[in-house]
Amino acid sequence: xxxxxxxxxxxxxxxxxxxxxxxxxxxxxxxxxxxxxxxxxxxxxxxxxxxxxxxxxxxxxxxxxxxxxxxxxxxxxxxxxxxxxxxxxxxxxxxxxxxxxxxxxxxxxxxxxxxxxxxxxxxxxxxxxxxxxxxxxxxxxxxxxxxxxxxxxxxxxxxxxxxxxxxxxxxxxxxxxxxxxxxxxxxx
Amino acid sequence: xxxxxxxxxxxxxxxxxxxxxxxxxxxxxxxxxxxxxxxxxxxxxxxxxxxxxxxxxxxxxxxxxxxxxxxxxxxxxxxxxxxx
Numbered sequence: 626x627x628x629x630x631x632x633x634x635x636x637x638x639x640x641x642x643x644x645x646x647x648x649x650x651x652x653x654x655x656x657x658x659x660x661x662x663x664x665x666x667x668x669x670x671x672x673x674x675x676x677x678x679x680x681x682x683x684x685x686x687x688x689x690x691x692x693x694x695x696x697x698x699x700x701x702x703x704x705x706x707x708x709x710x711x712x713x714x715x716x717x718x719x720x721x722x723x724x725x726x727x728x729x730x731x732x733x734x735x736x737x738x739x740x741x742x743x744x745x746x747x748x749x750x751x752x753x754x755x756x757x758x759x760x761x762x763x764x765x766x767x768x769x770x771x772x773x774x775x776x777x778x779x780x781x782x783x784x785x786x787x788x789x790x791x792x793x794x795x796x797x798x799x800x801x802x803x804x805x806x807x808x809x810x811x812x813x
Numbered sequence: 814x815x816x817x818x819x820x821x822x823x824x825x826x827x828x829x830x831x832x833x834x835x836x837x838x839x840x841x842x843x844x845x846x847x848x849x850x851x852x853x854x855x856x857x858x859x860x861x862x863x864x865x866x867x868x869x870x871x872x873x874x875x876x877x878x879x880x881x882x883x884x885x886x887x888x889x890x891x892x893x894x895x896x897x
Contacts, residue, residue: 639892644882651881661887668895716823724821732858743871752872770834772873777836796827803858803865 638668642685646692652773653696653783655756655764663699667692693783700784703761715800730804735811748810755805759798766791767798820844825855833866 646667650660670691671678678687715730717723726732742748756764766784769775770791777788786794820828825848828841837845849856883891 636892639888639895643888643891644880647883648881657881660881661883664883665891665894668891672895716821724823726822726854731854732861734857735861738861738864743868748868749872749875752868771869772876774873774877777834792827792831796830799830799833799862799865800826803861806865 638671638684638688642688643668645685646688649689649692650696653765653769654699655759655761655768659699663692663695666695670695696783697785700762700765703765715804732803733807733812735807737813738811751806751810752802755802755809758805759801763794763798763801766794767802770795818844818847820848822848822852822855825849825852826858829855829859829862833862 643664646664647660650663651657654660654663667688671688674691678684682690715727717725717727756768759767766780766786769780769783770777775783777791780786781788781791825845828837828845831837832842832845845859849859
């Protein structure tokens with residue numbers, strides 16, 4: 626079979642795919658600078674392995690598959706990071722009280738829970754601050770599930786985690802976010 | 814039999830969170846409702862959770878409408894880096 630020689634034009638790559646890849650990355654990691662780094666790494670990796678590109682998929686699909694790998698690698702890295710700041714737990718995790726609310730973390734009733742606030746700009750900024758306070762792993766999974774609205778199956782596949790793993794992370798993220806919103810918004 | 818339906822607050826709120834995405838199973842929902850009978854705190858959590866979901870949904874709508882782009886300078890910079 627005659628194979629066309631692939632000529633790479635990186636200028637074109639960037640004009641054609643940089644924004645697409647950047648959007649892909651930014652909807653998965655909770656940090657725009659990091660997303661930019663991942664895109665850059667993807668182009669470098671693409672360049673390096675360009676000879677392996679067989680033209681079975683489009684160039685864009687091929688680059689996305691490289692970026693996907695970069696996202697998983699990143700997730701693995703933050704997932705295994707030792708000495709990660711201790712997560713504030715909301716429940717006792719051993720002893721006879723295991724699974725009960727920790728007393729000082731028990732949900733309080735909210736003073737200013739108003740439907741009218743939903744469109745409030747400051748509220749959105751507060752949500753962002755609280756999400757940024759989450760451990761990266763939680764922020765990433767929470768955002769993919771809740772903000773981007775990805776299917777559970779899709780996230781599990783992309784990050785190579787199990788559904789029960791995903792729900793534990795979503796749960797921890799949501800209880801922590803709730804507490805952050807309680808302290809900084811609802812009962813502030 | 815009922816012993817199997819008993820869950821901790823940690824488990825109850827996990828189900829409650831899962832339920833916000835409509836993905837809790839029937840058995841999980843049964844367990845959750847049994848838990849609510851004896852646990853007022855998780856009841857509060859659950860009510861507030863519904864409100865939070867509303868807020869997140871609204872926030873999500875706005876986020877998804879936003880299209881992210883690299884600036885012209887960033888693209889030029891990237892081109893330059895790739896060439897060297």
